[in-house]
Amino acid sequence: MARVVDVVDIADPHDCRLDDFRDLNSIDRRPDLPTGKGLVIAEGVLVAQRMLASRFRPRALLGTDRRLTELLPDLTSPDAPDVPYYRVSAEVMAEVVGFHLNRGVLAAASRVPEPTVAELVAGARTIAVLEGVNDHENLGSIFRNGAGLGVDAVVFGSGCADPLYRRSVRVSMGHALLVPFARSADWPGDLAMLREQGFRLLAMTPDPRAELLSSAMATVRDEPLAVLVGAEGPGLSEQAMRASDMRVRIPMSRGTDSLNVATAAALAFYERIRLPG
Amino acid sequence: MARVVDVVDIADPHDCRLDDFRDLNSIDRRPDLPTGKGLVIAEGVLVAQRMLASRFRPRALLGTDRRLTELLPDLTSPDAPDVPYYRVSAEVMAEVVGFHLNRGVLAAASRVPEPTVAELVAGARTIAVLEGVNDHENLGSIFRNGAGLGVDAVVFGSGCADPLYRRSVRVSMGHALLVPFARSADWPGDLAMLREQGFRLLAMTPDPRAELLSSAMATVRDEPLAVLVGAEGPGLSEQAMRASDMRVRIPMSRGTDSLNVATAAALAFYERIRLPG
Known part of the structure; x- marks a missing residue:
């Protein structure tokens, strides 16, 4: 009725x-x-x-x-x-x-009670893991891109802004309210836990010695995946990089620096789902 | 000295x-x-x-x-x-x-004199073509993403904002000053000219009947390419779509709508250059 x-x-x-x-x-x-x-x-x-x-x-x-x-x-x-x-x-x-x-x-x-990271990722196939992302608009864009491109959940490492701040929710087009997330209470220790849970951890970096995104993603096609991104500028901490399986880069034109963090994340999410099936 | x-x-x-x-x-x-x-x-x-x-x-x-x-x-x-x-x-x-x-x-x-579209695209391998993109931040992001992901030039169709406005230049990280661009004086007529010049025109759309980005891009690998994007919301005009070679979509999760226009453009640029060589 x-x-x-x-x-x-x-x-x-x-x-x-x-x-x-x-x-x-x-x-x-x-x-x-x-x-x-x-x-x-x-x-x-x-x-x-x-x-x-x-x-x-x-x-x-x-x-x-x-x-x-x-x-x-x-x-x-x-x-x-x-x-x-x-x-x-x-x-x-x-x-x-x-x-x-x-x-x-x-x-x-x-607000509602938030799950632990372990509870959050149970059953997830693709997750985003953020470190030091302290800009509300970037957080919102990551939720929007993640929702559109097959991300099941978002984990917040240290140094991230509040994803439920009004501006973040608005820029996310409301997806910050729909995509489940958790805040790590043990950072970067939770990264080891994610690996134990079977996730392959790809750490995004502009480092030219890193693996190319397309080749890196091909090696993890059938496994649960965590895409790690850090703040624009500093990027991921060395600790978070070391706790990952692979350092991964987007092929960039000469003379350009990094992309916006939400755009870099979107490219990684896209590489994961670009082929049907 | x-x-x-x-x-x-x-x-x-x-x-x-x-x-x-x-x-x-x-x-x-x-x-x-x-x-x-x-x-x-x-x-x-x-x-x-x-x-x-x-x-x-x-x-x-x-x-x-x-x-x-x-x-x-x-x-x-x-x-x-x-x-x-x-x-x-x-x-x-x-x-x-x-x-x-x-x-x-x-x-x-x-300001400096701007080239015609024909002058601009001579020798270009990948160009972005925008229609109705009237948001300065989106324009700036498209320049930043294009510069990082191998775009040689940008063409402005009808309804676009000024790419040289301060906010656009700032969001572009200065790439609006470096990536060459031209404004179309004959829209959508210039699209036919681009095809005559040998460009394949891919029109981005959320339409589920459109070709998948990965398959569409595979068919144009060795040819000069124009990626067409329209404003968030209305998207490309039907005229611009009809003047294109293919309608192309990003595989999106159910229950989500379009991505931000600069993000959608970045995914298309990325699909073009994701493999080495």
Whole structure:
């Protein structure tokens, strides 16, 4: 049976029911700060839809009437969560969040317990392992590329930014909410554990002495695979490189340096799935 | 013989010698507006270095003393252009450009005449052809990916943004100044011309009925190649698709939509060069 959506009209920007969405750009008060309220914020219709389909169940939505219409099918489906839609004008919305948000709708969810790395990778065939990736947009792009190119899960080594920060979720097109991930509690020790679990570890590097991506990938075709990438600039730590099976490079034109980390990762994911079957 | 650098200390932010760098974020006065002064602005040491090595010869640099030190080898090399370095404090720099620019140095060059598409592609083996790519960051990323992955030239069809806008140049890591490009004066007519010149045209699309990228690329291995990409969302126009030899898709996971346009282009460029020789 179709649900009835719990639409609540709010005209007062100071209404405390809107607190989950307040001051989104504030450095120390934003609701998606892990050390504060620790919420996850989805922005825009597409990302809100993906949140509704994810393990993050929204506790409230805030948006204009127009976006409510666009989200109605998602909010009235039989398995939709029972969640209020705070319907406001664009002006009230801007006053609550602190800036004009032209995507017109937000959803807020609590964080959920995260699996351990061992739990995460059980049964996975292709995973991405990140070290020192501290840029939210790059994190978001890695989730988007991974979701599109067959990555089952993402492991965060040391030095990575929060993948559930609003900007990361937005750039990921919501895939940061859908692709499962875990944070390593034992880095780089978890790399040895991954090898024991049967994963082959390919460490991406611009080093010209490394193996070519196409040849390296051919040697691991039928085995579980972990693609390791490090931050732009420093790249992977020597420790992480040593704990890997192979150092792997993308063939680059002379006179150019590394690609963006999310692009390099996408090329490795693609090399894994470029042939059918 | 090593050159002497023409260092000019300036303390007055209103000095008219700094006009090439004034109000960089202004919508209607920024110096890199094609309909205004039409300059090209390089930002940061790396991009300024690439401008110095490019066909765009800077007419002035503006920066702090620290960045002057970093650029000295480039400015004193025998083939360096004869260009003043306006040395200022970070405060004066912020007042001139209109915001705090932590890259600490800018270089300004005049635009140069652009080749026709026919002139551009003579002798090229792999080119990128863009239609409707109106996002400066995506343009910049396409130049960066193209430079790293063997693209000889870029053709702009209709609806593309200015590749020489500061943000595009910055995101390209300066490669927008190094990879040659031309704007089509006859679109989509130039696509027929490219085919007459011997190029095989691969049109990227998320359409599941399109040819798989790996199989499509195998059929054009020894021929000059043009990779066509359209804007995220609408993609290539039907006209551009029809003028191409093949419609080509990246194998995507179920439940995901298209990749970012620069990422999709990078996968096509990579498929072209993934094997040695």
